[in-house]
Amino acid sequence: MSHLDDMALFVEVVKAKGFRGAADALGIPNSTLSRRIGALEKAIGLRLLHRTTRKVEPTEAGQLYYERSRRIVEEARLVHEQLGDMLAQPRGVLRASVPEGFAIVFLAPLIAEFSLLYPGITFEFDLTSRLADLVSEPLDVAIRMGYPANSNLIARRLASLPRYLYASPKYLELAGEPSHPDELQRHKCLRMRAPSESSWTLQHEGETAQISVDGSLTVNSVAMTQRLATLDMGIAMLAERIVVEDVASGRLRRILPDWKATPIPVYAVTETRLLPAKTQRFIDFLHQRLSDL
Incomplete structure (x- = not known):
């Protein structure tokens, strides 16, 4: 279990590109963070970070460890968020890729209603017809018209x-x-x-x-x-x-x-089935409102 905690610390160090920024974000001493990462490297048997006086960046092994660890840490966070959602309203920024025509005609009239139901959720919409990369881009969900081409993604049919x-x-x-x-x-x-x-x-x-x-x-x-x-x-x-x-x-x-x-079918496409509450509520809402069409 301690390795899982250290994994989360390592992810924050890589995101912050240094120990000081990560320590400030986590609210722990810089020395403690450095010691924990050192212990993690010793337990794994590989150096994960290049440390210089100017910057900290992952080694080849560290980059691989970061990419795998980031998803594990994120899914663990989502589990806690979903459990906590039983007691609280979902919050946060919801980033969605939506075709422009669909957004103007179908989505725009629904946003006001959704915002009243979930005032803690704010939106960033990318109005585009391109096939956004849900793995590499900071998107929570993509709304697509037509059958999804990528079978590795999770698609939920919203309407026809x-x-x-x-x-x-x-x-x-x-x-x-x-x-x-x-x-x-x-x-x-x-x-x-x-x-x-x-x-x-x-x-x-x-x-x-x-x-x-x-x-x-x-x-x-x-x-x-x-x-x-x-x-x-x-x-x-x-x-x-x-x-x-x-x-x-x-x-x-x-x-x-x-x-x-x-x-033409309309789908909500996500990278994983394990969704934060904000994304799940948004997809459920669209399915409910659009299914009548």
């Missing part, structure tokens, strides 16, 4: 969003409005940058049509796809909820209205 085809009235005036999915092959189609978007699958009363689509524009942003569609650049496959205002204002029109596109 119905999708349909939309285009601007001007585009349809110039290019003509398709009356059957087969006609999409001669149209400009706005595709997402994903292997599954090289063809579109549409369904109507038991009939399925899988159409290879083409176009000069391929993007990795739902918001950009939606905007391009309103600018008469082609036909887009979009979630119904996202285009409500554009349809109401006449900027977009639903085409092939009897045909439904494949719904």
